Amino acid sequence: MQSAPPKATLRIQIRISLSSLAMFLLKAWRSTAFGVYGYLNFTKSGFLEHSKNFNPEDMARRIDGKNCVVTGANSGIGYATAHGLASRGATVYMVCRNKERGEDAVSKIQSSTSNRNVHLEVCDLSSVHDIKSFTSRFKEKDIPVHVLVNNAGLLENTRVITSEGNELNFAVNVLGTYCMTELMLPLLEKSQPDARVITVASGGMYTAPLTTDLQFNSGEFSGLEQYARNKRVQVALTEKWAEKYGDKGIGFYAMHPGWAETPGVAKSLAGFSKSLEGKLRTSEEGADTVIWLALQPKEKLVSGGFYFDRAEASKHLPFAATKSSHDAIDSIVDTLNSFL
Template identity: 75%
Template sequence: MNQMFRSDHSKNFKPEDMEVQIPGKNCIVTGANSGIGYATAEGLAKRGATVYLVCRNKEKGEAALSEIQTRTGNQNVHLEICDLSSVNEIKSFTSRFSKRNVPVHVLINNAGILEQNRVTTPEGFELNFAVNVLGTYTMTELMVPLLEKASPDARVITVSSGGMYTSPLTKDLQYSESNFNGVVQYARNKRVQIALTEKWAKIYENKGIGFYSMHPGWAETPGVAKSLPSFSERFSGKLRTSEEGADTVIWLTLQPKEKLVSGAFYFDRAEAPKHLTFSGTSDSHAIIDSVVESLHSMASLFG
């Protein structure tokens, strides 16, 4: 498990993989004002991309924006305000954004939450699920027309977690059991992201869009400190930095698509297994179609 914290894999990393410049590429990063999202946005801005930071909080978003512009010298960094827990807000953001008529080369679904208590959004969804699953699903589906404009180079990268290894795919998306457990729900959400990525790769394989999910390793981010305080304290100094967590996201953005496998799960710049032996999760992906059906109807509930 230690490699999930600080990795020995890096001795096999090729520095030239990260030396690619991507001017003219439009990249959207959700949850970009702190942690892995911020480190990803900064890394892409440094390489010349036009980066759109999608943040819920305007003040934090503006602070991140000006810091990235200052640190990278790249002025093609823009802020978009959108609460990823709301289907309505995602719909209005994507419709606003579509009017710009720009191709989207890379969509990075990074925004995530681990809320320990059961919280219901104003739209009636359990909060972890609303952000991690329904928000990711809605944003990706609504961005497909703009991703198609960037074909054959378009890609969607979803930041999942090794937490998903413990959890099979389940149809109980909003955790109907009475004894709500945020950590278990988070693991389930992250499993859905892996299965969705697999499904999207099949559905859109002829559209020139590649779909990848990845595990950043355990990084010391504001999100981890807030949602898992005792874990954060216990492993203080042993966890990865946000930059180390963002490394594979940036790597997936920069690699030629021929080197990548659409639908695959990546860890430390390499394809990783989606299931651990004896964990009993491997047959669970068979129910993905019914999960997608539920998500589709939930995303259409409002408007």
């Protein structure tokens, strides 16, 4: 009688800490909630639905004689913003990195709006040195700045280090925005009590808490996650600026343009752009709330607020555990100040 062959037993042990599991589940929830919420609200159909509640009179206001500075203004939402402000009589300074593309954009806006008070200012927002040089030159104009639109943004999927030693996404989205705003404060104060700073953030920040790892030095680099982190910083900075400079007659507002079909999105998020082909907003629809914020009487707005489709929106998704992270903003401001 033959004995039965021995049985092979394979045991796989998976050990995972409760904290790691909790973080995995939290990230999954943030991503899923953002995707569902975004698809229902951030697309073109969301804009068309929300626009049913818009008041057309809100956008009919003229702002002749007011000086507006728009960064990243040669294409996409920045261009649409500059065009919208110029068509309402503003003197617009378009801050662009590329001189040739900037000149072309200025020419087009001047022609289409019949407003000759549209000017090009060349500045690379990834360079603190360049921003300091630009703001120093601009201050020589000694003019009040009524509206500063921090629109310039970037989503670079690979880690790129600038000549100044900074991670490129951080350099443009966070450091560039911070330096531009802080250095333009004296000119903004000249136009109080009507001065305002509008920062174009992103709903992507819903997926990320505030972190002091500004240059993404820990873990495997992800351009998409870094972009979300950057946008969270912009929203928290807007709160901080409103608190810090509330007595200077300057209003600070962050906004989300929705998911718009822009050259930047097509380049950095090609798969996303293709999957939502025909469902993304136009640049003009993305810029709508920027222009709205520039036109409204300040008493109708909440300084430090986050706006979406002409209404104040929540800065945090339910159960996403991002709210308490804003306590880190003071430490982040200290770090950013070290670059000035």
